[in-house]
Amino acid sequence: MPPPPMIPHNRPLVTREDRAAVDAVLASGWIAQGPAVQALETRFVDLQGGGAACALSSGTAALFMALRVLDAAPGESVAVPTYACSALLNAVAMAGARPRVVDVDGGDFCISPSALVRQAPDARLAIAVHAYGAPADVAGLQAQGRRVIEDCCQALGGASAGEALGKQGDCAVFSFYATKIVTGGQGGLLWSRAPALAEAARDYRQFDGRDHYVPRFNFQMTDIQAALVNSQMDRLRAIAERRAAIARRYMAALPAGLGTQAGLLDMGRLAYRFTVLAPDAASRDALWVHLSARGIASIVPVERFELLHRYLALDPEEYPQAERIADTSLSLPLYPALSDAEVDQVCLALEEFRI
Numbered sequence: 001m002p003p004p005p006m007i008p009h010n011r012p013l014v015t016r017e018d019r020a021a022v023d024a025v026l027a028s029g030w031i032a033q034g035p036a037v038q039a040l041e042t043r044f045v046d047l048q049g050g051g052a053a054c055a056l057s058s059g060t061a062a063l064f065m066a067l068r069v070l071d072a073a074p075g076e077s078v079a080v081p082t083y084a085c086s087a088l089l090n091a092v093a094m095a096g097a098r099p100r101v102v103d104v105d106g107g108d109f110c111i112s113p114s115a116l117v118r119q120a121p122d123a124r125l126a127i128a129v130h131a132y133g134a135p136a137d138v139a140g141l142q143a144q145g146r147r148v149i150e151d152c153c154q155a156l157g158g159a160s161a162g163e164a165l166g167k168q169g170d171c172a173v174f175s176f177y178a179t180k181i182v183t184g185g186q187g188g189l190l191w192s193r194a195p196a197l198a199e200a201a202r203d204y205r206q207f208d209g210r211d212h213y214v215p216r217f218n219f220q221m222t223d224i225q226a227a228l229v230n231s232q233m234d235r236l237r238a239i240a241e242r243r244a245a246i247a248r249r250y251m252a253a254l255p256a257g258l259g260t261q262a263g264l265l266d267m268g269r270l271a272y273r274f275t276v277l278a279p280d281a282a283s284r285d286a287l288w289v290h291l292s293a294r295g296i297a298s299i300v301p302v303e304r305f306e307l308l309h310r311y312l313a314l315d316p317e318e319y320p321q322a323e324r325i326a327d328t329s330l331s332l333p334l335y336p337a338l339s340d341a342e343v344d345q346v347c348l349a350l351e352e353f354r355i
């Protein structure tokens with residue numbers, strides 16, 4: 001008998017309702033940016049309790065737009081956490097600004113305000129990633145006088161102290177890439193409490209038919225994507241609850257000697273990843289082997305070589321927390337498309353693991 005298929009690390013959940021919503025757009029004769037995109041923007045204004053939204057082609061485009069509408073000047077320093085994806089560097093480069101890479105907190109994996117003072121003293125702007133749903137210390141950055149872009153790409157539907165994430169900073173950005181909490185295949189969105197900032201982004205996106213020329217760009221989302229995102233947004237609460245329920249199961253099954261990212265089961269916390277922390281790289285690798293042998297795919301969510309300070313050839317000794325996380329972390333399958341039987345299989349495998 002062939003071995004049973006592996007449980008993948010991630011898998012999008014596209015329901016019959018999602019497909020019907022996309023089909024309706026295809027049948028409508030209007031498939032470019034149109035009413036479905038507008039409905040998505042309205043939905044985010046409701047979700048965030050006001051402000052204004054601008055749907056875009058990707059989370060990276062939304063980061064770029066946030067830097068642009070906050071007037072990032074050529075060569076200006078922008079603080080970014082090193083434990084993040086290269087999209088942050090790409091957006092800063094596209095804006096013509098200069099990344100100042102900052103170490104993260106070893107507990108919650110988010111940008112460390114105290115490291116920021118040391119490593120990016122002159123940065124007026126900071127990108128705070130809510131890493132795997134963990135609320136970054138936005139107030140701590142603002143207390144230093146920074147303007148903050150909240151990267152909510154991994155935190156949609158998450159809250160901290162009862163408030164939806166993204167409302168504290170100057171702008172919030174979201175992604176609808178295939179592996180994110182809600183997906184349109186690709187897509188992104190910028191939201192701001194200040195309607196003028198989102199309006200500036202919308203002006204930049206609306207490149208066609210203008211009465212005078214200034215450089216703009218086509219960062220538009222299609223109604224096909226927006227229909228898929230809207231349909232999934234209808235289930236956002238259920239998605240968040242299912243993720244939290246799976247995270248609670250894994251936590252209960254975690255063997256002695258393994259830790260996790262801090263705050264994973266906090267109230268309102270969106271559980272984007274369940275990241276196990278092993279005491280060292282060897283036991284992390286052993287866990288990967290153990291899970292693979294039991295049909296479970298796990299990944300190192302950010303490999304050491306992907307840390308932003310490594311990409312920029314900065315001294316690794318300046319980034320001890322991120323280095324340690326990269327060397328000892330492993331991410332388990334955590335998504336609503338997991339069946340109960342698959343969750344049981346992961347729990348059993350965790351319980352059987354011995355360091």
Ligand SMILES: *Cc1c(COP(=O)(O)O)cnc(C)c1O
Binds near residue numbers: 153177187188
């Ligand atoms: C996915 C992601 C991005 C980039 O979003 P894309 O839609 O893939 O461009 C940016 N920041 C974080 C934290 C992400 O997880």
